[in-house]
Amino acid sequence: MAEKRVNTFSIVGYDPQTEELGIAVQSKFLAVGSVVPWAKANVGAIATQALANLDYGEKGLDLLEEGLSPEEVIERLRSEDENDATRQVGIVNAKGNSASFTGEKCYDWAGGITGPNFACQGNILVGKDTVKAMAQKFQNTEGELADRLVSALEAGQKAGGDKRGRQSAALLVVKEDGSYGGYNDRYIDLRVDDHETPIKELQRLLEIFYLYFGDQEVEKVELNDTLIKEVKGYLNDLNLFSGNIDSKNDDEFQEALEVFYHQENFEEREQVKGYIDKDILEYMRKKVN
Numbered sequence: 001m002a003e004k005r006v007n008t009f010s011i012v013g014y015d016p017q018t019e020e021l022g023i024a025v026q027s028k029f030l031a032v033g034s035v036v037p038w039a040k041a042n043v044g045a046i047a048t049q050a051l052a053n054l055d056y057g058e059k060g061l062d063l064l065e066e067g068l069s070p071e072e073v074i075e076r077l078r079s080e081d082e083n084d085a086t087r088q089v090g091i092v093n094a095k096g097n098s099a100s101f102t103g104e105k106c107y108d109w110a111g112g113i114t115g116p117n118f119a120c121q122g123n124i125l126v127g128k129d130t131v132k133a134m135a136q137k138f139q140n141t142e143g144e145l146a147d148r149l150v151s152a153l154e155a156g157q158k159a160g161g162d163k164r165g166r167q168s169a170a171l172l173v174v175k176e177d178g179s180y181g182g183y184n185d186r187y188i189d190l191r192v193d194d195h196e197t198p199i200k201e202l203q204r205l206l207e208i209f210y211l212y213f214g215d216q217e218v219e220k221v222e223l224n225d226t227l228i229k230e231v232k233g234y235l236n237d238l239n240l241f242s243g244n245i246d247s248k249n250d251d252e253f254q255e256a257l258e259v260f261y262h263q264e265n266f267e268e269r270e271q272v273k274g275y276i277d278k279d280i281l282e283y284m285r286k287k288v289n
Contacts, residue, residue: 009122033170041185126160
């Protein structure tokens, strides 16, 4: 089967404070998250695109784990690939060293920018401003690695993005024992396979991820009379509460609130009687309104 060209822009990044590694990518390509991003905790992150060779991901991580630098990994991969002129790849390792390669047969505009802890690259772009904007945003943004990667992707889109348009986006972040339950290193794995505004949708999914699984400190709000009536109204709209919409913090209200937490998979954010998680309250408001 003929290889499909993954016309896209991406950023691979490393956070030396948390030791997280990740990739964010957008493309005019269906389900780009199934092709471009590869990462392994304590090893590195790789984006393979253009006429994508998926061996660059799997073999590239193996070579990084053997101790080769990102530049040496690219050199080795290219030496084993007769079509290397059609490839594009960005790599960052778990020391923050980075490298990017764009083959001479990639369609214009195509190229990349690297720096400590990141590599940006893209092909069939409106222009170089896309990768420049990504690099500047990543370098000048603080906070969670996932947020920095997605913000960089958004900056790249605003600077021009993919010449052909938008279709899909993905975010992959790994850290040791970072998965649900600590079974593997896959901390965040979000994909938007087909959407008119994939980066915005990716941002929305990331916000929901933080609600379910994030490490942010929970801010609780006291359920005063006004809030109790408000929440009862929401629970009524959701067919979870059929009692009076008053300010009584009664058993029926508590049971309905507990059902809401469990129905929405927010068990870990339940609060003691008389309080509600502030973020869950905002989630409830958006869900009903």
